[in-house]
Amino acid sequence: MSTPSYALADSVTMLRRNLLHAKRYPAMTFSVVVMPVILMLVFTFVFGGALEMSSGGNYIDYLAPGMMMVLPAYLTVSVAVSITTDTTKGIVNRFRTMAISQPSVLAGHVVGALIQALLGIAIMVAVALLIGFRPNANPVEWLAVFGLIGLVMFSLSWVGVAIGLIAPTPESASNMPFPLVMLPFLGSGLVATDTMPVVMRQFAEYQPFTPITETLRGLLMGTEIGSNGIISIAWCAGIGLVGYVWSMSRFRKQVG
Numbered sequence: 001m002s003t004p005s006y007a008l009a010d011s012v013t014m015l016r017r018n019l020l021h022a023k024r025y026p027a028m029t030f031s032v033v034v035m036p037v038i039l040m041l042v043f044t045f046v047f048g049g050a051l052e053m054s055s056g057g058n059y060i061d062y063l064a065p066g067m068m069m070v071l072p073a074y075l076t077v078s079v080a081v082s083i084t085t086d087t088t089k090g091i092v093n094r095f096r097t098m099a100i101s102q103p104s105v106l107a108g109h110v111v112g113a114l115i116q117a118l119l120g121i122a123i124m125v126a127v128a129l130l131i132g133f134r135p136n137a138n139p140v141e142w143l144a145v146f147g148l149i150g151l152v153m154f155s156l157s158w159v160g161v162a163i164g165l166i167a168p169t170p171e172s173a174s175n176m177p178f179p180l181v182m183l184p185f186l187g188s189g190l191v192a193t194d195t196m197p198v199v200m201r202q203f204a205e206y207q208p209f210t211p212i213t214e215t216l217r218g219l220l221m222g223t224e225i226g227s228n229g230i231i232s233i234a235w236c237a238g239i240g241l242v243g244y245v246w247s248m249s250r251f252r253k254q255v256g
Helices: 003-024 026-056 057-069 072-087 091-096 101-128 139-166 172-174 180-188 199-207 209-223 226-254
Strands: none
Touching: 026 057, 026 072, 026 101, 026 226, 057 072, 057 101, 057 209, 072 101, 072 139, 072 172, 072 180, 101 139, 139 209, 139 226, 180 199, 180 209, 209 226
């Protein structure tokens, strides 16, 4: 078997380990998957009436694409905590003594988070449909939606891995990604950016979650996407590259 084949097999083994861990200890997965759904329900039924009166539209149609970005941000916390737990409990040191591909330890966490994110998005879409979400996307557009969300999750997961490797405790790992968790709320996910004060609008329009949200909204609801699709992919590529290089650099220092 070639070296890439060994690395792939080891990554699959690490993925299975992380999925089994999530199944046995579901509290973290439950909270990061269910909390965005609860927030969607709160925003819909608390603020939705007022926003529908002012906009004349169905607020859940506007809100749902934005809330889809909350789930990947929340799952980044789960990745960071899982990585820190492994490093502080000495599990990574045990893997160092085994004949396995060392990066597969990290890859298992990343792919596991990706699977959880896509399942979580499916749950969120189901709940949104029950409360009035009415997208007009065709099958190809739905595939593009899940593909973009998967790309976002993959990119953010590597940032979560890096945070988990530098955090001294699982508690600190759960707090360090807080600015990242807040970004979806500080973009166009909840309200249009042109309703914001000037300084806030400038920040919202030039942070990564706004073009991604607008791309999802365009795919699902038929609104104008423009250059947002290209910008979204560029943001994901940049974030993923920085996260990967940062993660591998920290990981090599720890296992070297």
